[in-house]
Amino acid sequence: MSADPAQLPDYAATLTAFHAAFRRELRRAVRAVPLPLGAAVLDVPCGDGFYTALLARRMYPFGRVAAADLSDAYLAAARETVGRAGAVAAVDFVKADAYHLPFDDGTFDLAWCAQSFISLDDPVSALAEMRRVVRPGGRVAVLEDDSFHHVMVNWPAELEVEVQRAAAEASRERYGSRSALSPARRMRQWFLDAKLTPTGRKTIAADRQAPFGPAVRRFLALHLRETREFLTGHLAPHHRAALGCATDSADPDSVLNRADATVTSLTTLFVARC
Ligand SMILES: C[S@@+](CC[C@H](N)C(=O)[O-])C[C@H]1O[C@@H](n2cnc3c(N)ncnc32)[C@H](O)[C@@H]1O
Known part of the structure; x- marks a missing residue:
């Protein structure tokens, strides 16, 4: 199924343009995540699949990635993005609610969640659900801004x-x-409330000039x-x-x-x- 732009949210074009403008630095963020060879990774919510493709490229050829989102239009967009990405690990696209993920406990080595806490208005429950589907000792990685x-x-x-x-x-x-637009400044507390142990934090700056x-x-x-x-x-x-x-x-x-x-x-x- 091809992505229908009319079914995407108002912010979709700006978010995709953000990915394109700062691709180099965002790819650096994905590379900074600790991941064992052959890891199983969950990208939730995956949106247009920009990070799914970077994760799947990083996990090639031994790992696997699940891309989950509630939106059919975004899942279709994510399939297209991954389809254009060249050599990537196997990717499953799953329609799923971030608060009730259809995966067993401990399925993944990493849950990745980028720029979604403006959409997920109960961040602690969403993070606790990510923790449930990651194995003990695995990681939850969140990319957010203020x-x-x-x-x-x-x-x-x-x-x-x-x-x-x-x-x-x-x-x-x-x-x-x-403060709804500043999730980054509350992330550490949300991790603690979701019974996650913060292990690292890295701010990535992208500079451009005329x-x-x-x-x-x-x-x-x-x-x-x-x-x-x-x-x-x-x-x-x-x-x-x-x-x-x-x-x-x-x-x-x-x-x-x-x-x-x-x-x-x-x-x-x-x-x-x-
Ligand atoms: C701002 S976008 C970010 C998407 C992607 N992570 C990125 O950085 O491009 C938020 C995403 O959350 C999804 N979403 C909102 N509520 C959700 C829920 N309860 N469960 C799963 N996905 C949800 C939307 O469909 C959208 O794809």
């Missing part, structure tokens, strides 16, 4: 302060919490449009106008066009023992 540091562009500092304030407000309105290549430009354009839409109603008119100019691809002063534009993206890998 939206306050996830994508930093060098627009004026006073605009940054307003954007961050508005983001906390918009987050409370949409998700009922000012002129941006097409993948970074596409990601930034989508991300900045999303930011503008998310913050509408939470900014004073003059700050809204400033954000509009700073993010408008037709404006020469936009971060998409300025010769001195830079972007830094921080993502953190958290590893825990079961």
Whole structure:
């Protein structure tokens, strides 16, 4: 079955563009996970299969990977991504709820969970379920970010302060919490609550500067449009106008066009023992 983009969530295009823009650094995160030869790995939720393909490539030829997600459209997208990835370990695609995984206790050596705690609103239960399906001594690895540091562009500092304030407000309105968009800062506590033993933490920085290549430009354009839409109603008119100019691809002063534009993206890998 081919993936139907209309069935994917609103954020799907931006997330896929993020993978393409920062592929090099994200692949480094996957390589940093401790994995024995021939390991069995669970990628949950797998989304578009970006990490499934990297994990399956890393596990080739002796390991095996299960890619689980609740969305049929995302599972179809993941199959396509893995199909294009070349030589990879065997991959099973499984429609499954992250809170009730259809696997026996101790099936896997590693459960991998990337950028999904915005969707999984009971993180401790989801992590406890990952722990259940990993063997004792195996690992749970989580790749997460904190939206306050996830994508930093060098627009004026006073605009940054307003954007961050508005983001906390918009987050409370949409998700009922000012910190819903910052799972990375709570991950260690969630591990402890899920009876996992934190063993490692590594923040991966990706730096890009103008002129941006097409993948970074596409990601930034989508991300900045999303930011503008998310913050509408939470900014004073003059700050809204400033954000509009700073993010408008037709404006020469936009971060998409300025010769001195830079972007830094921080993502953190958290590893825990079961
Ligand atoms: C933000 S995406 C991240 C996907 C992927 N890990 C990545 O980094 O690209 C969140 C994913 O969670 C899936 N999802 C949401 N709730 C779920 C649940 N209860 N069980 C399994 N998957 C779920 C969505 O379908 C989506 O694929």
